[in-house]
Amino acid sequence: MNIAVVGTGYVGLVTGTCFAEMGNHVICVDIDKQKVASMIDGKIPIYEPHLDVLFERNLKQGRLSFTTDLAAAVKDSKIIFLALPTPPGEDGSADLSYVLGVAEQLGKIITEYKVIINKSTVPVGTAEKVQQAVAKNCKTPFDVVSNPEFLREGFAVDDFMKPDRVVIGTDSDQARKLMSDLYAPFVRQGNPIYFMDTRSSELTKYAANAFLATKITFMNEIANLCEKVGANVDMVRIGIGSDDRIGKRFLFAGIGYGGSCFPKDVQALSRTAQDYDYDFKVLTSVMEVNYKQRTIIVDKIRNYFNNDLKGKKIAIWGLAFKPDTDDIREAPALYIIDILLKEGVTIAAFDPEAMNNVKKVIGDTIQFCADPYEAVQGADALLIATEWSVFRTPEFDKLSSKMKSKVIFDGRNLYDPAKLKELGFYYNSIGRKNN
Numbered sequence: 001m002n003i004a005v006v007g008t009g010y011v012g013l014v015t016g017t018c019f020a021e022m023g024n025h026v027i028c029v030d031i032d033k034q035k036v037a038s039m040i041d042g043k044i045p046i047y048e049p050h051l052d053v054l055f056e057r058n059l060k061q062g063r064l065s066f067t068t069d070l071a072a073a074v075k076d077s078k079i080i081f082l083a084l085p086t087p088p089g090e091d092g093s094a095d096l097s098y099v100l101g102v103a104e105q106l107g108k109i110i111t112e113y114k115v116i117i118n119k120s121t122v123p124v125g126t127a128e129k130v131q132q133a134v135a136k137n138c139k140t141p142f143d144v145v146s147n148p149e150f151l152r153e154g155f156a157v158d159d160f161m162k163p164d165r166v167v168i169g170t171d172s173d174q175a176r177k178l179m180s181d182l183y184a185p186f187v188r189q190g191n192p193i194y195f196m197d198t199r200s201s202e203l204t205k206y207a208a209n210a211f212l213a214t215k216i217t218f219m220n221e222i223a224n225l226c227e228k229v230g231a232n233v234d235m236v237r238i239g240i241g242s243d244d245r246i247g248k249r250f251l252f253a254g255i256g257y258g259g260s261c262f263p264k265d266v267q268a269l270s271r272t273a274q275d276y277d278y279d280f281k282v283l284t285s286v287m288e289v290n291y292k293q294r295t296i297i298v299d300k301i302r303n304y305f306n307n308d309l310k311g312k313k314i315a316i317w318g319l320a321f322k323p324d325t326d327d328i329r330e331a332p333a334l335y336i337i338d339i340l341l342k343e344g345v346t347i348a349a350f351d352p353e354a355m356n357n358v359k360k361v362i363g364d365t366i367q368f369c370a371d372p373y374e375a376v377q378g379a380d381a382l383l384i385a386t387e388w389s390v391f392r393t394p395e396f397d398k399l400s401s402k403m404k405s406k407v408i409f410d411g412r413n414l415y416d417p418a419k420l421k422e423l424g425f426y427y428n429s430i431g432r433k434n435n
Ligand SMILES: NC(=O)c1ccc[n+]([C@@H]2O[C@H](COP(=O)([O-])OP(=O)(O)OC[C@H]3O[C@@H](n4cnc5c(N)ncnc54)[C@H](O)[C@@H]3O)[C@@H](O)[C@H]2O)c1
Pocket: 006, 007, 008, 009, 010, 011, 012, 029, 030, 031, 032, 035, 083, 084, 085, 086, 098, 101, 102, 119, 120, 121, 122, 149, 150, 151, 152, 153, 260, 261
C-alpha cells in the first residue's frame, strides 16, 4: 500500500518506518526542512533503539522517503496518517491547530477517495472537527479514522511491530476494511484490533495515559508515606505487584512522571472533563502530586546542606525524562536543574543520549560531561535523575576517589541502601530508609 505520514517526529517516524518494513511504500512529510534534508541524507533525527537499522534498510530499498511537499506526498497515497503535535494550549486543553491546519490543507489537495487517520493524541470530538476542516474545501469523498498510538519511547519499534492491541475508531465499512488489511501483519500472533466509534477511540488513549500516570503517582504517594512511617517502598511494591489485579509494572517510586505525553494528556483530559461540566477529582490530585514529586529530591538536598546550596557542586546522572530516549520534554531533571542553578549550585551532568537536546534548551549554564565519572569530579553530591542501565552498577571506588563528599541522592532507587552505607556513602533515595 502507499501511505503518507504527516509529521515525522517520534510517532510519525516510527509509524512510517515500521509500515515500510512491512513492505508498504511510505512517504513521510514534515515542515522542518532541515530535518527532512538530513533524513533524505540517511541521518536519523532521534534516538530510538533499533529504529536506525529499519530506517537505513527501508531508505536504501526505496520503501521509505521524505518530503516537505504535502501535495506530492498524498497524491498517490490512499492512506494518510496524521502524527502531528498536540501540545497543551494556554488553558491546558490540547492545541489542535497543527492537526486542523493540515486537515484544511488536505481538503484543498485531495481529488480521490482517501482515508485520513489521526494518530496524534486528540480530545474527544476531534475526528468530527477534522471531518469538517477537510470538507470545508473538498467535494471528494474521504473518511476520517481515529487510531491512537500506544508506543512507548525507548521500546517504540517493538511496541509498533507487536502492539498489545490496535484501537480503531470509525463508522465507515470501507475504512474499516482498509485498516484491517493494513494492520493484519502486525497482529499475526492474535493480538486484537478493536473497532469502535471515534469518540470512544479518542478517549481510550487519554484514559490509558491518565490511568498509568495515576498508577505512578499513587506509588509515589505510598513512597512518601513510607518515609514517614519507616517502611520500604520496594517491599510494598513487591508485596502488591504480585497481585494480578494490580500488576508489577508502573509501580516504581521516583521523582515523578515526565515526557511529552503523560503531563499534557492528564491535563488535557482534565480540561475535557471541565468542558463537559465534570469534576474529575482524581486527575487534579495526580497533577498536584506529580508537580511536587518532580522536585522532592531538591528538598532532600536542601535539608542535607542546611538550606545553603550556594557554591556547591552537584553532579547529575540522567537528563532524559526516562532511559533509552533522547526526549527531554517535561523531564524532571530540567526542573531540578532550574531550581539548583537559581540557588547558586554548579552542575556537571552526564546523559548517554540527551545532552545535545538539553544544550539546545539551556546552553552552557551547566557542564556537559563525556562520561559519568567526569561529572562527579570534585562534586559535593551526586543526584540520579534517570535510570539509564549504565548507572545501575557504577564503580563505587572510583566515585569515592573522585567526589569531594560521598553523598548520593537517588531519584530512581537504583542501589541498595545497606550496601551504600557499608561503602561509607550518605545515600538518600525515594520511599526507603535513608542513612
Ligand atoms: N512521543 C510519544 O511517545 C507518543 C506516543 C503516543 C502518542 N503520541 C502523540 O503523537 C503526536 C505526535 O507526537 P510526537 O512525539 O511524535 O511529536 P514530535 O514533536 O516528535 O513530532 C511532530 C512532528 O510534526 C512536524 N510538524 C509540525 N507541523 C507540521 C505540519 N504542518 N506538516 C508536517 N509536519 C509538521 C514537526 O516538525 C515534528 O517533526 C502527539 O499528539 C503525541 O501526543 C506521542
